Amino acid sequence: MQYLAPTTLDDAVSMLAAQAGDCRVLAGGTDLLVRMRSGFAEPDAVMDIKRIGALREITTEDGGFRIGAAVSGAEMAENAALVAAWPGVVEAAGLIGSTQIQGRATMAGNLCNASPAADSVPAMVAAGAVARLASAAGTRDVAVEDIPAGPGKTNLKPGEFVASIFLPARPARSGDAYLRFIPRTEMDIAVVGCGVSLTLDAGGTCTAARVALGAVAPTVILVPEAAQAIIGTKLDDAALDALAAACSAAAKPIADKRGTVEFRTHVAGVLARRAATIAKTRAGEQA
């Protein structure tokens, strides 16, 4: 097995293009190395992107944030401006694993691992995040919700990888939140996850919202009906009930060792209600 460690983005795209066999991108390695050790992945080469300086940075751009694909959860949590603007995305990334995992795990890795239960993904989808993909052919921008294709599968083309993730500028009175349900309090995998991002007007009425669910379908899903249920409302009980009902209706989970269909469907609504309430409070605090 070959280990590649490019130091520039240009080198990285050409190295990847030159690989004939199975070459995997290595970010934090908290999924990839575990899979290799347990014999589930036997790549011919791995390309470590952590030595590419530009991919280790969080920069501001058009009032938003560009987060390099090799930035770890811990680094995100240390960026005060990012935490202030996107507390829900940062808390979602911060839920991944433990202190040790946080020092390595990236959102891009979380996204490209393509687990339906990935914690940062519903938060990114709710945030309207956009992934910038790089390849020998150049770069293209793709909405985060369009990256996963199914459990363990992405829509990335051969030779293409995620260079960064962009979180857009926020209007005033915006807030986001992510909640997951796990049977324990940490070191667990989401049985249901829900990200909500919303904007209020001066009177407290919701003018824009995005709601995303994890672990209730083969990929993380954006639920426009759930957003519609709260847009134009002050998130009163009736609106929250409608939001919960829309999320439960959109959930198409499987029954497995982690939860029954009934449980996941119900809890999707419960979490949406709770996450929306937190997002609303955060938006209010931003006034």
Added chain:
Amino acid sequence: MALDTKSETRQFTVVGTRPLRPDGIDKVTGRARFGADMTAPGMLIGLVLRSPHAHAKIKRIDTSAAEAIPGVHAVVTRADFPVIGDNDFIADILDNCMAGEKALYDGHAVAAIAASSGAIARKALKLIKVDYEVLPHVTDVDAAMKPGAPVLHEGRANETVPEGMSSNVVARYEFGHGDIGAGLAGADRVLERTYRTEATHQGYIEPHACLAQMGPDGQADLWCCTQGQYMVRDTCAAILGLKQGQLRVTASEIGGGFGGKTTVFLEPVALALARKSGRPVKMVMTRSEVLRATGPTASSSIDIKLGMTKDGRITAGFAELRYQGGAYPGSPVEFGAMSAFAPYDLDHVKTVGWDVVTNRPKQAAYRAPGAPMAAFAVESAIDELAKGFGLDPLEVRLKNAAREGTRASYGVTYPAIGLEATLRRAKDHPHWTAPLGSNQGRGVACGFWFNFGGNTCVSMNIAPDGTVNVIEGNPDIGGSRASMSMMAAEELGISYDQVRTVIADTASLGLNDVTDGSRVTFAVGLATIEAARDAKREMCKRAAMVWGIEEDAVEWKDGAAHPAGPNAGSHPPMTLAEIAAIASNTGGPIAGHYEVNAEGAGVSFATHMVDTEVDPETGAVKILRYTVFQDAGKAVHPAYVEGQFQGGAVQGIGWALNEEYIYGADGTLQNAGFLDYRIPVASDLPMIDTVILEIPNPGHPYGVRGVGETSIVPPLATIANAVSAASGVRMADLPMSPPKVLAAIKGA
């Protein structure tokens, strides 16, 4: 105190203090050598091929392609082991280590390879071709008892099982006294309910590991992670046809056992591979192998009939217990049937236990084997009746509590016991009256364990500079080296840091039973004290020789020999170090010994109390506060005793809330890893508070009782009672995982 008791009321100087643990620095720095840390020159790596089927006939195994790979030194299947004709116990262990005619569960070993590297062994493993004929399977205890259920073995039922039952039912046990019908007739209410618990794993951090080597002369050495090196020696010798004295087994440092390391899984296979290859062979399990193929505890299904008067007197108790212990006879249902009602003084009591086999891994001991499930059923039923009458659940238990002189449901009459003391202390504790918030509930329950003594052998060597080694034969799974050093120091009258306790290999000390039954601090402690007394007698003799007086005119006091009695004359005392320094001139080295099959272990009781909060929208249960009240007889090292109390409570919390063996429709284990086999993590738990009671055990010189197992008996019911109080629904089916609790709340 009665004259026939061994324990004395005395002031201790070392016992009861909290010195640093002797294994602490090694474990924190990584210097401690666990099972997987052993290596030998020329060592091969051994791997096991496991059945992917829950139940299948093994028609043919073709190992030729694997053997042809360069670097593969040996492949073994069942054909490489002798036939064990006359010993079902050993034959079952062999069959579990290496399947014979059938694979009996998902993960059952069918072949093993030793190769010069792990990569070669993994590659070769894939080339072994096994021709299986898949058979119908059964993993549920109630389903396995039904007529027409898939049958694992024919002809294994013993004479206690009535005709006409499924061949999967292999034994029946019955205990009790009085007349259940008459007792129930005197009740104001009779509760009948069925309770179920899932199988749980001990969850030790260290996977099984060993290193075996065997020469052409038949001399063999085995290093392994075990709770009992003598058990490993005797079992492997029986399986492989070796002489016990030719096989030396050394126990490594151990990363947890909790009963799960009281049998063998890899060791006979490693020895067989070493014999065939002529090279040392090392084997280390993965976590998935640990969960699929070592011994979790039994799952259970229990019917209770309990009668109570409206003032809280239990008029009769009946339990029918069905435990599946995996693919071979030997579930711990007998202990369940014996312990179910052991905390109570009942006129009419009866328990019936059924031992059932299913297509699951062969169960192994897990901390108070069989008792937690039985206590879950009985203590839940008592709670439900007490609450129905509006009675205080602690008062109801006090009213029915077993005391000195009570005839236990399993036949014995109790000496002085501590149940009542734990209940009174619980009632007086601030936890009992602390306020609760909404969706919160409090639960209490009691638990009992027998405790054990057993074969024990200890040597004590006095070095010329006056330092002391205690040589014992039980792997230290809970701090026993510290406790032995403390008891030796106490008895000799020297300081703790002058004593070092080491664990001997099987060739260096006589037989010691496995570290189980909470026996070590009791039995090995007793032998350590007696070995110290033996050494003291020798030292008094040496002093008498120096002083030229009679041996019995010398007594041992404060770490020194003193002349005593009217004819002793006056001599300055000789300290242990002074006597040791001149030992060469007074008869040679000084050592003490003691050998015993110890009795008088002294039963143990506990009461647990917990506060829980239930999220009514998700069914999630949070443990808010937890207090353990348990009788330790005498706490030699109180920090270790507290650790045992806390550890048992935490394992019980896992069992109650999220841990379970989940089988798919195909009979394969769905959660063979620590992600989906959910042991509690630190952030799930509050600090577990402990209250140590000390009601001396008359069977031990210092009053010690075992404390390691009782602490896992009450938690299942304690938590179920609290969850029922918090949610308003009675949870009779473990684990109380969120989907189950939510479904119960919604169904109520």
